[in-house]
Amino acid sequence: MNSGKSNLVDHLFLRxxxxxxxxxxxxxxxxxxxxxxxxxxxxxxxxxxxxxGDGILGAGEDEESAWWQKALxxxxxxxxxxxxxxNLANSEDAKDDVLGYFRGAYDKKxxxxxxxxxxxFGPAIEELYKDYLPLTFKAQMTTYPQLSSYVPExxxxxxxxxxxRLEQDILAEADALWQPCIDCLRxxxxxxxxxxxxxxxHRASVSPQVAKDYVLRLKKLAVNDWVPERSPRPAxxxxxxxxxxxxxxxxxxxxxxxxxxxxxxxxxxxxxxxFSHSGMRIPSEEVFNRxxxxxxxxxxxxxxxxxxHY
Amino acid sequence: MAITNAKKIRWAGTxxxxxxxxxxxxxxxxxxVWAGPVMSMGVSQSGRYIVSAHRDNKLILWDLQEKQWDKLxxxxxxxxxxxxxxQNVFLWQDTDNTVTxxxxxxxxxxxxxxxxxxxxxxxSDFETxxxxxxxxxxxxxxxxxxxPVLKDGVVPSFIGAGxxxxxxxxxxxxxxxxxxxxxxxxxxxxxxxLNNRQRFSKYGGVTLWDAETKQPVAKLRGNxxxxxxxxxxxxxxxxxxxxxxxxxxxxxxxPEKRMRNAGYSGLFIEGLPDDLPASExxxxxxxxxxxxxxxxxxxxxxFIHNSEYYLRFGNNSHFAALFKTGSPWPVKYFxxxxxxxxxxxxxxxxxxxAIATSPExxxxxxxxxxTGGISVYQFDxxxxxxxxxxxxx
Numbered sequence: 267m268n269s270g271k272s273n274l275v276d277h278l279f280l281r282x283x284x285x286x287x288x289x290x291x292x293x294x295x296x297x298x299x300x301x302x303x304x305x306x307x308x309x310x311x312x313x314x315x316x317x318x319g320d321g322i323l324g325a326g327e328d329e330e331s332a333w334w335q336k337a338l339x340x341x342x343x344x345x346x347x348x349x350x351x352x353n354l355a356n357s358e359d360a361k362d363d364v365l366g367y368f369r370g371a372y373d374k375k376x377x378x379x380x381x382x383x384x385x386x387f388g389p390a391i392e393e394l395y396k397d398y399l400p401l402t403f404k405a406q407m408t409t410y411p412q413l414s415s416y417v418p419e420x421x422x423x424x425x426x427x428x429x430x431r432l433e434q435d436i437l438a439e440a441d442a443l444w445q446p447c448i449d450c451l452r453x454x455x456x457x458x459x460x461x462x463x464x465x466x467x468h469r470a471s472v473s474p475q476v477a478k479d480y481v482l483r484l485k486k487l488a489v490n491d492w493v494p495e496r497s498p499r500p501a502x503x504x505x506x507x508x509x510x511x512x513x514x515x516x517x518x519x520x521x522x523x524x525x526x527x528x529x530x531x532x533x534x535x536x537x538x539x540x541f542s543h544s545g546m547r548i549p550s551e552e553v554f555n556r557x558x559x560x561x562x563x564x565x566x567x568x569x570x571x572x573x574x575h576y
Numbered sequence: 577m578a579i580t581n582a583k584k585i586r587w588a589g590t591x592x593x594x595x596x597x598x599x600x601x602x603x604x605x606x607x608x609v610w611a612g613p614v615m616s617m618g619v620s621q622s623g624r625y626i627v628s629a630h631r632d633n634k635l636i637l638w639d640l641q642e643k644q645w646d647k648l649x650x651x652x653x654x655x656x657x658x659x660x661x662x663q664n665v666f667l668w669q670d671t672d673n674t675v676t677x678x679x680x681x682x683x684x685x686x687x688x689x690x691x692x693x694x695x696x697x698x699x700s701d702f703e704t705x706x707x708x709x710x711x712x713x714x715x716x717x718x719x720x721x722x723x724p725v726l727k728d729g730v731v732p733s734f735i736g737a738g739x740x741x742x743x744x745x746x747x748x749x750x751x752x753x754x755x756x757x758x759x760x761x762x763x764x765x766x767x768x769x770l771n772n773r774q775r776f777s778k779y780g781g782v783t784l785w786d787a788e789t790k791q792p793v794a795k796l797r798g799n800x801x802x803x804x805x806x807x808x809x810x811x812x813x814x815x816x817x818x819x820x821x822x823x824x825x826x827x828x829x830x831p832e833k834r835m836r837n838a839g840y841s842g843l844f845i846e847g848l849p850d851d852l853p854a855s856e857x858x859x860x861x862x863x864x865x866x867x868x869x870x871x872x873x874x875x876x877x878x879f880i881h882n883s884e885y886y887l888r889f890g891n892n893s894h895f896a897a898l899f900k901t902g903s904p905w906p907v908k909y910f911x912x913x914x915x916x917x918x919x920x921x922x923x924x925x926x927x928x929x930a931i932a933t934s935p936e937x938x939x940x941x942x943x944x945x946x947t948g949g950i951s952v953y954q955f956d957x958x959x960x961x962x963x964x965x966x967x968x969x
């Protein structure tokens with residue numbers, strides 16, 4: 267692939283993945299996650315099983331609703347609540363459906379859930395970097411709202427010094443663990459975990475360049491009072507690649523389209539059976555037969571050896 | 577007391593009158609069609625008649641000329657509606673598994689017992705009858721003449737893949753094709769289509785078969801996941817497209833040569849090195865202006881003008897792309913209308929048989945997403961237009 271990285275996994279199946287639908291792009295600028303956690307450009311041969319019925323990942327489609335439900339939904343807020351309650355009472359996995367009505371718990375991953383909270387990343391960031399506070403001028407503004415346009419020089423210096431120190435420590439951590447992480451991966455061992463770079467722990471290793479990018483994103487987030495500027499992308503496990511490979515869409519991604527044409531990624535819509543996110547963990551016999559057996563095992567058997575090889 | 581009785585009588589009269597009025601309106605088809613969504617459909621070669629099987633087991637015969645329809649049965653197999661080529665005869669199966677071929681005037685041409693079919697086709701001379709079951713096994717004939725053609729596993733299947741194994745037979749009865757779920761790259765020589773000892777079929781993808789010998793001629797591979805394909809009336813072309821947006825064409829005289837069709841932003845060039853910028857993999861020389869709406873993720877393909885033009889229907893889209901056989905480039909995009917929502921919405925891969933054409937007359941019929949109505953279109957090969965000529969809600 268373009269990243270030049272060796273392919274670590276031979277064949278990967280993602281069932282209802284709670285990652286962005288553009289997570290496989292090589293364009294990090296397309297990552298709408300404020301800390302750069304939304305794309306994984308080093309992934310390779312992947313089959314995505316997605317489902318529009320997964321209430322954890324997003325809102326369900328209403329096309330299959332009865333006509334009377336649709337009519338009620340359009341009539342009044344009370345009717346909306348009544349219809350929602352009816353659907354929940356009749357659903358097989360009420361928890362999934364509750365979350366589905368509120369756009370899914372997937373948004374929590376993007377730090378925007380619940381949407382009525384306005385402090386965004388603030389609490390989590392301040393906990394993670396408590397030894398470097400303050401990192402913004404917001405405390406001053408809150409204490410003295412009448413002085414909101416005025417920031418004392420002393421505070422400016424303190425904030426700048428904190429940022430300098432945090433940036434230095436983040437880059438030092440990246441430098442210190444970069445080679446050990448690579449060595450661990452070569453030896454098949456679990457790589458060490460990051461502390462200041464903990465939000466990037468999903469990566470096997472963090473290069474100095476990625477660390478610099480992370481600091482830049484963090485600063486940008488601070489300027490915006492820890493509130494992300496862009497809305498989350500829909501979940502790949504919910505919508506598949508449909509939007510990012512739609513030529514007419516503003517979110518069209520040429521790279522992901524190319525992966526599809528090179529047979530490196532495939533999607534299989536399994537809305538008919540994967541209607542519950544929890545079904546993945548404890549699959550019913552139906553899910554086992556129709557999803558695991560038909561969509562996963564068959565490919566492995568048909569394509570011969572390779573699955574599970576690193 | 578007398579006044580109360582008079583009131584009661586008036587109320588009863590009003591209610592009865594309303595019921596009678598609704599009955600009259602329903603009988604004269606003025607309230608639209610009262611049926612579940614279309615599951616399978618066929619168009620007569622003349623283009624005048626359409627037969628449809630609905631989710632609530634209704635079988636309806638539509639007359640495009642008279643703009644009328646008749647409910648013929650309330651016990652039809654969902655996937656059994658099919659028009660016999662070159663005749664005003666259609667095929668269907670009832671829920672007692674009796675397959676019937678009858679004329680549009682009700683005259684019985686053929687009737688036999690069979691297993692519950694998940695799609696079937698018949699030649700104009702009634703000599704070739706092919707049917708699929710829920711495990712995507714394919715059989716030729718019926719009764720004592722029934723023989724397995726494809727029977728090599730139970731996966732994929734209608735239930736596992738969420739679609740039918742689509743069957744299509746050319747007008748000359750030379751070839752037929754099967755198309756289901758493509759993820760197999762093995763050769764015909766390595767796996768017989770008749771093998772009871774394996775679980776996973778090797779013939780889920782697009783396969784070209786000899787209609788006389790019932791033997792596989794070529795595996796037409798390259799698609800992935802849920803795949804639809806059809807064969808041109810003259811038997812020269814097979815075209816396919818899938819839920820990952822890939823589309824291919826093959827000439828049956830040289831089925832080894834696969835021709836990739838352009839997506840809507842360019843034609844992917846195969847065989848280039850891996851490390852080029854993404855845009856360099858695409859030839860854009862033959863592209864036309866792309867309106868907002870067509871989707872590459874395809875739910876069905878269908879010939880619309882003899883063996884020359886075919887349509888590709890995007891999932892979750894009310895646009896169809898027109899292609900000409902022998903060329904990889906889209907010729908035109910047609911807006912099929914946003915309302916009523918067509919069967920192309922909602923990833924209805926199990927209902928791609930609710931899209932049917934008569935390539936000889938240029939008629940396209942489509943079911944709607946969640947109601948029992950249909951939309952009918954007329955293609956003009958000279959003007960390259962596709963006009964909606966009838967909508968029943």
